[in-house]
Amino acid sequence: MKGETLAGFAAVAAFTAHLMADTPYLVGFDMPGAASDPAHETILVALLDRIPTLAWQQTFLRHAERFVAEHRLADVRLIGKHIHLVGPAGRLRTSAAAVQRLVESSTLDTLKALHQEVDDELQTHDVRVAEIAAVSxxxxxxxxxxxxxxxxxxxxxxxxxxxxxxxxxxxxxxxxxxxxxxxxxxxxxxxxxxxxxxxxxxxxxxxxxxxxxxxxxxxxxxxxxxxxxxxxxxxxxxxxxxxxxxxxxxxxxxxxxxxxxxxxxxxxxxxxxxxxxxxx
Structure with a gap:
């Protein structure tokens, strides 16, 4: 049983490393239509280093709905490697740290969900092993x-x-x-x-x-x-x-x-x- 547990931990660790390799990182910002009027609506583009996985995208979109409401923005869109934030220029200029947290929380929740899937599969596998052993x-x-x-x-x-x-x-x-x-x-x-x-x-x-x-x-x-x-x-x-x-x-x-x-x-x-x- 101890060997099976260690094997399970090793599988989870390998899986985590694989997931982290596919995790997007925030590498910069661009505001192509920067407006001098802080109240003028414009677009801030947050640049990711790669196109996120589908699981990450789905998690991000759930977080983005709450982010729009909390920061009183018009919209947040994920297009390929670009996160487009639409809102008043003045508010967008001070949102870099919040966007960083948005990306990090999306990554964390994606990893949690995928780990839960692995844990469920390992547990189900262990249950089957016990059942086969009982029958044997x-x-x-x-x-x-x-x-x-x-x-x-x-x-x-x-x-x-x-x-x-x-x-x-x-x-x-x-x-x-x-x-x-x-x-x-x-x-x-x-x-x-x-x-x-x-x-x-x-x-x-x-x-x-x-x-x-x-x-x-x-x-x-x-x-x-x-x-x-x-x-x-x-x-x-x-x-x-x-x-x-x-x-x-x-x-x-x-x-x-x-x-x-x-x-x-x-x-x-x-x-x-x-x-x-x-x-x-």
């Missing part, structure tokens, strides 16, 4: 997943973590070369598992002829005809995810087959232990 502790899990395929005649079985926001592969037996590996996600909205309910198995043997699932988007997107999804509940009753089985070919899924798969799912669930939290 189930005794004889590869044999169980292989047995599920043998019982059903289907060639893909997996244990997946299902939250309100994601479907993450934790363990898989893939005889179809379906392509999913532990840690990989499916878009939750494209799966049948988004409709998981504790204690309710979802199954069909031939989607194209099923009155409900012939119209469901999931079999069409992923190209399967037969499917079983059994909820996996933790000891406290919380839904962890699913034991999922599927195949592009139809399958005979009688009550005895479903009962045996549900029994194996219950065996998997009985060995699952997960730290609280981690609903990313």
């Amino acid at each position: 502790q189930v005794p004889d899990l590869p044999k169980i997943l292989a047995e599920v395929c043998a019982i059903t005649g289907m060639r893909f079985s997996a244990v997946a973590r299902v939250t309100e926001n994601r479907w993450t592969t934790c363990a898989v037996n893939d005889l179809l070369d379906f392509g999913l590996r532990p840690g990989q996600d499916l878009i939750l909205e494209t799966t049948i598992c988004r409709e998981l309910r504790a204690g309710q198995t979802t199954s069909f043997g031939e989607a194209s002829k099923d009155p409900v699932y012939s119209r469901h988007h999931a079999p069409q997107i992923y190209g399967f005809e037969s499917h079983i999804s059994v909820p996996l509940n933790l000891a406290d009753g919380t839904l962890f995810g699913t034991l999922c089985v599927l195949d592009p070919k139809p399958a005979q899924l009688g009550a005895d087959v479903l009962a045996r798969v549900e029994s194996l799912a219950a065996s998997i669930a009985s060995h699952l232990h997960l730290q609280s939290g981690g609903q990313h």
Whole structure:
């Protein structure tokens, strides 16, 4: 865990250095239409050393709205590497320090927002690692997943973590070369598992002829005809995810087959232990 933390810090430090390399700096000012009358409206141009990133531009524009009101200017525009400030000449001549602070605060808030995105991604990654580790502790899990395929005649079985926001592969037996590996996600909205309910198995043997699932988007997107999804509940009753089985070919899924798969799912669930939290 300590090594993972240090690796995370190193990644953030490298990312910060990369961001700082793209940060614009204020290098000078120009007032091409300088007016002698302090009350006369004119333009002050603040010169940046580079065209800012889109994230910086968006942050700057939010700050600029407040800046215009606070300094009683007519407008502030960002055009390429130039910040155009429109207002009375007298007020613009004394605004250099304020413009410097505007640029610096835009940079600081941009870095904060991007760091938060990195932190969120690292945290989500750590959560997935913990979930995969929890599933890997189930005794004889590869044999169980292989047995599920043998019982059903289907060639893909997996244990997946299902939250309100994601479907993450934790363990898989893939005889179809379906392509999913532990840690990989499916878009939750494209799966049948988004409709998981504790204690309710979802199954069909031939989607194209099923009155409900012939119209469901999931079999069409992923190209399967037969499917079983059994909820996996933790000891406290919380839904962890699913034991999922599927195949592009139809399958005979009688009550005895479903009962045996549900029994194996219950065996998997009985060995699952997960730290609280981690609903990313």
